[in-house]
Amino acid sequence: xxxxxxQPAIDAFQRGENVTATLRxxxxxxxxxxxxxxIAYDLQxxxxxxxxxxxxxxxxxxxxxxxxILRPLVAGAASAIEVGxxxxxxxxxxxxxxxxxxxxxxxxxxxxxxxxxxxxxxxERLSPAKRPRLTPFVADLFGLPLRDNAVDVVWTYHALEPxxxxxxxxxxxxxxxxxxxxxxxxxxxxxxxxxxxxxxERLGYVRGLAxxxxxxxxxxxxxxxxxxxxxxxxxxxxxIVRVPGDAAQVDEPWQCPSAGLPMTRLSDCFFSDRSxxxxxxxxxxxxxxxxxxxxxxxxxF
Numbered sequence: 001x002x003x004x005x006x007q008p009a010i011d012a013f014q015r016g017e018n019v020t021a022t023l024r025x026x027x028x029x030x031x032x033x034x035x036x037x038x039i040a041y042d043l044q045x046x047x048x049x050x051x052x053x054x055x056x057x058x059x060x061x062x063x064x065x066x067x068x069i070l071r072p073l074v075a076g077a078a079s080a081i082e083v084g085x086x087x088x089x090x091x092x093x094x095x096x097x098x099x100x101x102x103x104x105x106x107x108x109x110x111x112x113x114x115x116x117x118x119x120x121x122x123x124e125r126l127s128p129a130k131r132p133r134l135t136p137f138v139a140d141l142f143g144l145p146l147r148d149n150a151v152d153v154v155w156t157y158h159a160l161e162p163x164x165x166x167x168x169x170x171x172x173x174x175x176x177x178x179x180x181x182x183x184x185x186x187x188x189x190x191x192x193x194x195x196x197x198x199x200x201e202r203l204g205y206v207r208g209l210a211x212x213x214x215x216x217x218x219x220x221x222x223x224x225x226x227x228x229x230x231x232x233x234x235x236x237x238x239x240i241v242r243v244p245g246d247a248a249q250v251d252e253p254w255q256c257p258s259a260g261l262p263m264t265r266l267s268d269c270f271f272s273d274r275s276x277x278x279x280x281x282x283x284x285x286x287x288x289x290x291x292x293x294x295x296x297x298x299x300x301f
Contacts, residue, residue: 084159
């Protein structure tokens with residue numbers, strides 16, 4: 001992993017410019033690497049909560065429409081996760097509207113700072129009955145710390161967006177951890193304008209998600225464009241995908257993201273007794289990424 005002076009990226013963000021483009025130049029990368037995406041979104045921590053406060057009506061419209069699509073899938077489901085949740089602004093509105101049956105809900109993101117901001121927002125705005133059921137954690141969407149078929153419903157909202165070229169890899173991982181459905185609310189290239197398509201290409205956004213999902217074994221049950229549009233150059237399509245087969249519900253969802261072995265939450269870390277790797281918990285938020293692993297063979301529990 002490479003590091004650099006982030007001030008030019010901070011300056012770009014404050015000018016309203018695209019941060020990932022600046023970081024690609026600083027780090028001499030032709031694509032948006034996980035590090036670039038992490039830094040770009042980490043620098044934005046707090047901006048999405050601020051946006052909600054400035055446009056409550058728009059937030060309500062967006063989350064109500066998403067909840068309307070997810071409601072029949074989440075109904076009766078024991079668990080759900082938003083992958084790439086950011087500051088949990090979309091999740092909080094959706095969970096309030098349709099997570100009534102879920103006894104466990106999860107939210108993960110690459111950025112600890114955004115999750116920290118989101119946890120405070122959830123404490124403020126999430127229904128009190130649903131707060132204890134929510135577990136946020138830091139993770140890479142291409143290496144989730146979850147067992148196969150661990151969560152009933154897996155969904156994203158513009159989380160795959162900057163990962164152009166890795167569509168099949170993303171689809172494969174989301175389908176792996178889902179038991180029933182995967183729902184992708186992501187930018188639509190096919191239903192975009194010529195200007196919007198050029199923008200998606202320039203920024204390295206995902207394309208061809210339906211083909212990627214099908215190639216990885218997912219069964220597409222529906223496709224529809226969202227009425228809510230925050231940016232006319234970035235319209236959202238909902239891709240509803242059924243996971244093939246009928247996997248049994250798992251009792252323990254966690255697995256070591258480095259070794260794919262069972263993992264348990266302890267008081268101050270997550271620990272895999274078989275891989276002997278531990279993952280820290282910072283500010284109450286677990287850091288469940290392979291690059292955060294610490295060898296702890298002397299640990300016992």
